Amino acid sequence: xxxxxxxxxxxxxxxxxxxxxxxxxxxxxxxxxxxxxxxxxxxxxxxxxxxxxxxxxxxxxxxxxxxxxxxxxxxxxxxxxxxxxxxxxxxxxxxxxxxxxxxxxxxxxxxxxxxxxxxxxxxxxxxxxxx
Amino acid sequence: xxxxxxxxxxxxxxxxxxxxxxxxxxxxxxxxxxxxxxxxxxxxxxxxxxxxxxxxxxxxxxxxxxxxxxxxxxxxxxxxxxxxxxxxxxxxxxxxxxxxxxxxxxxxxxxxxxxxxxxxxxxxxxxxxxx
DNA sequence: GGCCCCGCTTACTTCAACGTAACTATGCTC
DNA sequence: GAGCATAGTTACGTTGAAGTAAGCGGGGCC
Numbered sequence: 001x002x003x004x005x006x007x008x009x010x011x012x013x014x015x016x017x018x019x020x021x022x023x024x025x026x027x028x029x030x031x032x033x034x035x036x037x038x039x040x041x042x043x044x045x046x047x048x049x050x051x052x053x054x055x056x057x058x059x060x061x062x063x064x065x066x067x068x069x070x071x072x073x074x075x076x077x078x079x080x081x082x083x084x085x086x087x088x089x090x091x092x093x094x095x096x097x098x099x100x101x102x103x104x105x106x107x108x109x110x111x112x113x114x115x116x117x118x119x120x121x122x123x124x125x126x127x128x129x130x131x
Numbered sequence: 132x133x134x135x136x137x138x139x140x141x142x143x144x145x146x147x148x149x150x151x152x153x154x155x156x157x158x159x160x161x162x163x164x165x166x167x168x169x170x171x172x173x174x175x176x177x178x179x180x181x182x183x184x185x186x187x188x189x190x191x192x193x194x195x196x197x198x199x200x201x202x203x204x205x206x207x208x209x210x211x212x213x214x215x216x217x218x219x220x221x222x223x224x225x226x227x228x229x230x231x232x233x234x235x236x237x238x239x240x241x242x243x244x245x246x247x248x249x250x251x252x253x254x255x256x257x258x259x260x261x262x
Numbered sequence: 263g264g265c266c267c268c269g270c271t272t273a274c275t276t277c278a279a280c281g282t283a284a285c286t287a288t289g290c291t292c
Numbered sequence: 293g294a295g296c297a298t299a300g301t302t303a304c305g306t307t308g309a310a311g312t313a314a315g316c317g318g319g320g321c322c
Contacts, residue, residue: 017279034299045281046300060237070289071298081233084226091222095215102212106191148309165269176311177270201319202267 019044019052021092024061024078024085031065031077061085150175150183152223155192155209155216162196162208192216 019041026037037049044052053076056062061082067073150172157168169180184207187193192213198204 019280035297045283047282047302048280050300051279058238058241059234060240066299069298070287071296072288072300074299081230081237084230088219088222088226091219095219099212099215103190106212107189109191110189150310176313178272178312179310181270182309197269200268201317203269203318205269 017052017055019048020056020061021085021089023049023052023056023076024082025089025093027062027076027078027082028086031075034074034076037076056082148183148186150179151187151192152216152220154180154183154187154207155213156220156224158193158207158209158213159217162206165205165207168207187213 022041023037026032026040034049038044038046041049053062053064057064060079062076063079065075065077067075153172154168157163157171165180169175169177172180184193184195188195191210193207194210196206196208198206
């Protein structure tokens with residue numbers, strides 16, 4: 001169970017990286033250009049988007065089509081394999097839509113518990129970034 | 132879309148951290164002790180397991196019960212909220228079971244393409260660890 | 263008194279992800 | 293020839309997750 005080659009280590013639990021799943025979502029409705037992806041992704045740094053797209057390409061989730069024009073035009077599109085990710089991603093999104101508030105409430109309770117216990121620490125009220 | 136408070140940033144895309152999803156799976160069939168979790172999780176460092184469990188506790192996914200005995204006995208158990216993760220995790224696992232081979236094949240093709248292109252680099256044949 | 267058990271904690275190191283800022287290449291238009 | 297547009301690349305630094313190694317606490321047992 002859970003050896004390094006286990007599918008769970010490459011499953012959509014962590015699609016490529018922080019942005020992988022979001023990029024796949026952005027491509028759900030059809031091909032998109034590099035600059036078109038940057039807008040919904042909160043202007044993610046081009047370096048990071050390039051890395052993400054290369055990883056998705058490597059894993060066979062997207063194809064990259066360079067039309068050799070000028071100014072450059074490159075389109076990214078989901079492959080069939082990439083489309084197989086969509087149900088799992090949908091399940092994750094559905095979970096988020098239904099339970100996000102409960103999660104935040106749990107965090108509030110947790111922080112409140114730390115406060116009541118007298119272990120007050122101003123930093124403790126900040127998200128830890130592990131989410 | 133995709134602002135910092137967006138549910139997607141706390142969704143099971145990345146449950147707490149690398150181990151969060153696996154811990155939840157280990158707890159699917161009932162409460163487990165700290166040392167019982169370490170076995171299936173490939174003897175993950177106690178530090179890391181503690182951090183993971185604290186994060187899951189913070190988010191309301193697991194409860195921690197200290198029986199105050201000696202030697203210590205502590206049990207971790209999924210909450211109702213924690214159980215809501217299971218369908219999404221199942222979807223991810225199902226994806227892995229069905230498509231893991233296709234993903235590895237895609238990676239092989241990708242590496243082979245790099246080789247054919249003459250950009251041979253021995254390191255390029257190693258997984259990059261982003262999976 | 264010394265060792266075991268279990269569930270941690272602490273100190274330190276490593277490494278990949280992420281981000282910022284600036285720069286590049288190419289052809290087109292003004 | 294200056295500037296614009298697109299799709300990047302390069303250099304650099306920060307952050308945080310993960311791992312290593314060792315120690316702690318306190319009752320039970322010999």
